[in-house]
Structures are given as structure tokens and as C-alpha cells.
Amino acid sequence: MSVLLTKQEHEVVIAGGGPTGLMLAGELALAGIDVAIVERRPNQELAGSRAGGLSSRTLEVFDQRGIVDRFLAEGQIAQVTGFAVTRLDISDFPTRHNYGLALRQKHIERILTGWVSELEVPIYRSRELTSFAQDDTGVTVELSDGASLRASYLVGCDGGRSLVRKAAGIEFPGWDATTSSILAEAEMTEEPPLGVHRTALGTHAFGREKYEIRDGKIIFAKEGPIGIMVTEKNVGATTEPTLSDLSEALVAACGTDYGIHHLTWISRFTDMSRQAAAYRKGRVFLAGDAAHMHSPVGGQGLNTGVQDAVNLGWKLAQVVKGTSPEGLLDTYHLERHPVAARVLRTTMAQVALQRTDDRTEPLREIVLELLGMEEPRKRIAAEMSGLGINYDLGAGHPLLGRRMPDLDLVTVDGPLRVFTLLHGARPVLLNFGKPGDLDIAAWGDRVPLVHARYAGTWELPALGPVAAPAAVLIRPDGYVAWVGEGTQQGLAEALTIWFGPPAAA
Numbered sequence: 001m002s003v004l005l006t007k008q009e010h011e012v013v014i015a016g017g018g019p020t021g022l023m024l025a026g027e028l029a030l031a032g033i034d035v036a037i038v039e040r041r042p043n044q045e046l047a048g049s050r051a052g053g054l055s056s057r058t059l060e061v062f063d064q065r066g067i068v069d070r071f072l073a074e075g076q077i078a079q080v081t082g083f084a085v086t087r088l089d090i091s092d093f094p095t096r097h098n099y100g101l102a103l104r105q106k107h108i109e110r111i112l113t114g115w116v117s118e119l120e121v122p123i124y125r126s127r128e129l130t131s132f133a134q135d136d137t138g139v140t141v142e143l144s145d146g147a148s149l150r151a152s153y154l155v156g157c158d159g160g161r162s163l164v165r166k167a168a169g170i171e172f173p174g175w176d177a178t179t180s181s182i183l184a185e186a187e188m189t190e191e192p193p194l195g196v197h198r199t200a201l202g203t204h205a206f207g208r209e210k211y212e213i214r215d216g217k218i219i220f221a222k223e224g225p226i227g228i229m230v231t232e233k234n235v236g237a238t239t240e241p242t243l244s245d246l247s248e249a250l251v252a253a254c255g256t257d258y259g260i261h262h263l264t265w266i267s268r269f270t271d272m273s274r275q276a277a278a279y280r281k282g283r284v285f286l287a288g289d290a291a292h293m294h295s296p297v298g299g300q301g302l303n304t305g306v307q308d309a310v311n312l313g314w315k316l317a318q319v320v321k322g323t324s325p326e327g328l329l330d331t332y333h334l335e336r337h338p339v340a341a342r343v344l345r346t347t348m349a350q351v352a353l354q355r356t357d358d359r360t361e362p363l364r365e366i367v368l369e370l371l372g373m374e375e376p377r378k379r380i381a382a383e384m385s386g387l388g389i390n391y392d393l394g395a396g397h398p399l400l401g402r403r404m405p406d407l408d409l410v411t412v413d414g415p416l417r418v419f420t421l422l423h424g425a426r427p428v429l430l431n432f433g434k435p436g437d438l439d440i441a442a443w444g445d446r447v448p449l450v451h452a453r454y455a456g457t458w459e460l461p462a463l464g465p466v467a468a469p470a471a472v473l474i475r476p477d478g479y480v481a482w483v484g485e486g487t488q489q490g491l492a493e494a495l496t497i498w499f500g501p502p503a504a505a
């Protein structure tokens with residue numbers, strides 16, 4: 001929903017309506033929070049190709065909100081989880097979405113925008129956040145059209161060049177670029193060899209907007225403009241790329257530019273790897289590319305941003321509503337900073353493996369051999385698909401801090417999937433023991449208690465079977481906050497930490 005600036009106050013303002021900002025807005029709206037997005041773009045159209053798909057865990061996250069079918073209906077299911085040198089098959093992982101989904105970012109954003117608009121989130125389009133000031137009670141945000149907004153919290157989902165991050169004075173340490181590539185779409189007089197190629201100068205690839213995945217192979221349409229990716233000779237360009245830069249890079253890599261002409265769009269990406277030193281400064285948060293930037297290899301950028309949003313949304317909602325103390329918000333950095341640090345690590349490792357130096361060929365071969373073995377394949381695939389995320393919630397049952405599997409439960413109301421219980425972005429306590437075993441009356445206003453039976457085995461990706469718990473407390477983001485092993489020990493503490501103090505009797 002695009003609106004005129006009439007209302008000046010919101011509980012939360014989000015700068016940036018890319019995938020991260022849209023997901024966060026949806027999460028907050030589901031929790032009943034008055035949230036608005038400020039977005040520079042006049043509409044959701046996206047010039048150029050960016051992310052190309054969704055990982056298994058992001059599909060699960062959408063399933064937890066009841067919207068995964070919208071994405072599945074438009075994308076192509078395939079074993080697209082990969083690690084630089086190879087594709088990793090995750091069809092044996094215990095999840096309903098044991099695959100990735102090939103779907104271009106412009107479609108992902110369009111679908112998310114549709115969802116956010118159903119939730120009636122206002123989007124202030126064609127204007128930028130230009131500055132902000134925070135005080136003890138909130139944040140005042142100045143916009144490029146001269147208007148200002150007031151909110152309790154501001155979240156910078158404004159991409160890699162985040163103004164919010166810079167204005168908040170948050171450091172962005174990391175590594176400068178060592179490779180630079182041009183991405184473009186154009187007409188070519190001669191047909192280039194479609195697919196990915198590696199030469200001594202680096203990787204280049206040609207494709208078309210429309211494609212099908214058949215037996216794991218991409219079959220491009222026979223007609224239409226050509227999508228191009230080509231490594232540049234030099235790193236550190238300070239101006240926007242041009243047709244002549246592209247032609248020059250193609251001639252260097254392929255000996256010809258295939259008669260390139262009629263450019264539709266052009267952009268550049270590098271392997272610069274940086275991460276915000278803090279994801280929070282007072283009432284200001286960072287999420288998505290604003291908090292972490294890295295090479296697109298491995299396709300983890302968009303997925304990490306969406307999952308940042310799902311981690312932050314319910315916590316922010318509870319603090320805004322006053323059910324949880326402010327301290328809950330610090331767990332956002334504690335949980336998500338290590339996740340993106342590992343994403344930087346895996347992308348840098350993949351860039352290193354893609355180097356075209358002949359002397360690195362043996363290293364690539366050895367990694368390939370290792371990934372052909374069961375344990376390494378499972379471990380790296382769990383990491384690359386997002387299914388292996390393990391928040392440090394202390395020692396205990398292996399489920400603690402990990403994603404709750406989407407089990408087929410039997411309840412007094414009939415069969416029910418676990419993820420269905422999470423559609424409203426609320427927590428749930430599942431009791432597999434006797435009704436009456438667990439007493440959470442003091443949190444009854446916030447945490448539903450569901451008695452269920454489950455007859456199957458409990459299995460986690462890469463870890464394998466785990467002992468069946470007697471009860472599990474599931475957070476709104478689908479991670480397990482407490483595991484009951486026959487007693488109520490630790491339950492009150494977990495409920496207080498994650499969902500606020502008990503209601504007075």
C-alpha cells in the first residue's frame with residue numbers, strides 16, 4: 001500500500017523496503033505493531049538481476065507464516081544448494097523443503113510486497129530517510145520531502161550503503177574487494193556460449209531471463225536479451241560501469257564482445273566483505289545488507305537478511321508492547337551477528353576456491369573430494385541451506401537453539417503441522433506428556449499450550465536422530481527455546497527470558 005504522508009507517528013519505522021525491510025514489516029504487522037516503511041524507489045520494480053533464489057531455511061520461514069506456496073508457485077524447485085565448486089544435494093535432509101527454490105529477486109520482492117500490503121503496512125515511497133536523531137523516548141526521522149516521522153524504534157534495512165548505519169556511527173569493518181564483476185543485460189549480434197565459464201582472467205557467464213531447470217541443469221530460453229556476468233581486470237572502479245567497460249571486459253575474457261549493444265541495465269558487484277560491529281545502537285537497529293555485505297557467491301545475502309528480520313521482528317514487537325524488557329533486544333545481535341560472520345567466512349572461502357590460478361586447482365579438487373563424503377557434505381549443506389543454524393541458548397538437548405522440525409502432530413482438534421501453529425508469529429509450548437504436566441498459567445496470555453502426540457522419529461539436518469523430548473517451547477521465529485525432559489525444570493526461566501515476566505496472580 002503506497003500512501004501519502006498523513007500520519008507522522010509509528011511504533012516502528014523501517015528504512016528500506018527491499019526483502020529484509022518487507023519481511024520485518026510483515027513480522028511486526030502480524031504482531032499488531034504500527035509499522036511503516038520508507039522507501040526510495042517509486043515502486044517495487046527492480047532493475048537488474050540480483051539474488052536468484054531461496055534457501056531451504058528461508059522456505060521454511062515462509063512456511064511458518066503460511067506464505068510459502070506463493071513462492072513455490074512461481075519458482076523452480078531444484079538442488080541448488082552449493083559450495084563454490086559443487087552442488088550439494090539436500091534431498092535426504094529431514095525437512096519438507098529439502099531443496100532450494102530458483103526465483104529471481106524481483107519476484108521475491110513482489111510476492112513479499114503483496115503480503116505486506118494485505119497486512120496494511122504503509123509504505124512511504126519515492127522518499128529517502130536523510131537523517132535521524134534518537135532520544136530517551138524515540139527516534140525522529142527526517143525524510144527527503146521535508147516531512148518527519150517519529151517512532152519508538154528505527155530499523156535500517158537500507159542496503160549495503162546504509163545511511164542508517166553510517167549516521168548511527170556504527171563501524172563496518174572487514175575486507176576490501178579483491179575481485180570485481182560487471183552484471184548486465186543487453187542484446188548481442190552473435191550468440192554467446194550460454195552457461196558459466198572459467199578462464200585465466202576469472203569467471204564469466206551468459207544466460208537469459210527465462211530458463212527451466214531440467215535434471216539439475218539450467219536450460220535457457222532460445223530468445224530474449226542476454227544476461228551477462230564478467231570479471232573485470234581491475235578492482236576499485238569508482239564510477240558506474242558503462243557499455244564500453246563491459247565490451248572491454250568481454251574482449252579480454254572471450255576475445256570478442258559478441259556484438260554487444262542495446263544495454264537494458266548494468267551494475268557491478270565485488271567480493272568486499274564487511275559486517276557491522278554492532279547491530280544495535282540504542283533505538284536503532286540494522287538488518288540485511290545494511291548489517292553485512294559479501295560476494296553473492298553461494299546466494300546467501302537475501303536469505304540472511306530475511307532471517308535477520310524474522311529474528312528481530314517478534315522481539316521488537318514484545319518490547320514495543322511492553323511485555324518484555326528492553327534487554328531482549330540485545331539477543332538480536334548476540335544471535336544474528338555470529339550467523340552473518342559465518343556467511344562472510346563461507347563466501348570468502350568460496351571466492352578463494354574460484355580463483356583462476358592453476359596452483360589453486362588441487363585445492364579445488366581436494367574440497368570437491370571432501371564434499372563427496374557424507375559427513376562434510378551434510379555439514380556444509382546444513383550451513384549453506386540455513387538449516388544448521390544453532391543459536392547459543394546454553395547446553396542441553398540438541399534441539400535447544402535449533403529450528404523446530406515441522407512435525408505432523410495429532411492434537412485433540414485433529415492432525416496439525418507444527419508450522420501451522422506459527423502462522424500468527426506467536427510462540428507455542430508443545431506438550432507431548434500428560435495434559436496437566438505443565439503449568440504456564442502466568443504466561444497464558446502470551447504463550448498458547450498445545451497438547452500433542454507425535455509418533456515418528458525426531459531428526460535434525462546433519463545431526464541425525466535425537467531423543468524425543470517431552471515438551472518444547474518454540475519461539476515465534478521457529479527456534480526451540482526450552483526442551484522438557486519430563487519435568488518443568490527451567491521452563492519458568494525460559495518463558496521469562498523470551499516472553500517476559502509472569503503475569504501477577
Ligand SMILES: Cc1cc2nc3c(=O)[nH]c(=O)nc-3n(C[C@H](O)[C@H](O)[C@H](O)COP(=O)(O)OP(=O)(O)OC[C@H]3O[C@@H](n4cnc5c(N)ncnc54)[C@H](O)[C@@H]3O)c2cc1C
Pocket residue numbers: 015016017018019020021038039040041049050051052053105127128129130157158159160162163183267268269287288289290296297298299300301302303305
Ligand atoms: C549486483 C548485485 C548482485 C547480487 N547478486 C546476488 C545473488 O546472486 N545472490 C544473492 O543471494 N544475493 C545477491 N545480491 C545480494 C542481494 O540482492 C541482497 O543481499 C538483498 O537484496 C538484501 O536485501 P536488503 O533488503 O537487506 O537490501 P536491499 O535489497 O539493498 O534493499 C535496500 C532498500 O533500501 C532502499 N533504500 C536505500 N537507502 C534508502 C534511504 N536512505 N531511504 C529510503 N530507502 C532507502 C533501497 O531503495 C532498497 O529498496 C546481489 C546484490 C547486488 C547489488
